[in-house]
Amino acid sequence: MKKIAAIAILTASSSFALAANGPAGCGLGTAVVFPDADEWHEHVMAATTNSSVSGNQTFGMTSGTLGCEAANGPLSLEMAQAFIDDNMDQLAADVAVGEGETLNALAEVVGVDLSDRATFAAALQADFDAMFNEKATSATALEAMTAAMAADASLQKYLG
Template identity: 45%
Template sequence: MKKFFAAVLIGLFVAAPAFAVNRDNVGCGLGSMLLEEKDGLLWEIMATSTNGTSGNQTFGITSGTLGCEKPANFAKREQLDRFVADNMDSLAVDIAMGEGETLGALAELAEVDESRRVDFFVALQMNFDTIYPNGKVAGTQVVDQITDILAQI
């Protein structure tokens, strides 16, 4: 049995370079970056294991580092946070009225389908006190409330 196991290991080391490397197989992460110059199945397995077991791939995806791309919804959230922070007062007025240019721009940034916008505007207007509980509410809290409401309609 030991001889068989040793033969399999030797076979992997000898045969591994014969396989074409497909970086799509291993994904992004620290393992991919550390072993990017290595070719073969064994190296792909090691890169995949490193990416998956140390949690660095998750970090790379959420931060857009380690060769990973940051998902669009995180980028979208950053855009919403910035837009709301820059337009807190005019957005509050538009939400209170249930219409307006700033509210339309918010719907556009949040990618609310045109067929759902009236419902979105009404829902925001009905929940104004939840979205803006006081004059010191932070923009990120406003976005949290808006995204919660959007998920419910």
């Protein structure tokens, strides 16, 4: 399950990493192996290194290293909606109990600090019916999530 959450975060974050670091994104290939890449084949080799060597791009995005410094912080709500869309069922199950890998991954996508994760989980759990009713879509779930965050003083800072 952790691999699924990591892949979802990586997929949602890939356009963010790309924007910050050019065609190859961030990671070991861009930061160390091919730092001055300017030819198409160098970008391909850097991107291959970024994505294939021990998950270094994921590590860089999580830790804010390897040229991924810009990704160390809140990501856009558009990315949160994409994450919710891809993980709706498992997220609903996690929000219902107030914990779980998918809920933690969403908190990371939104940029919620570890110190605020329990508050984030509790706020979403309290608004479960608004997020995951029978007509819920990723857009309505995101809207309910942001409303729950806006209602909590300690979570408002993550809304931009």
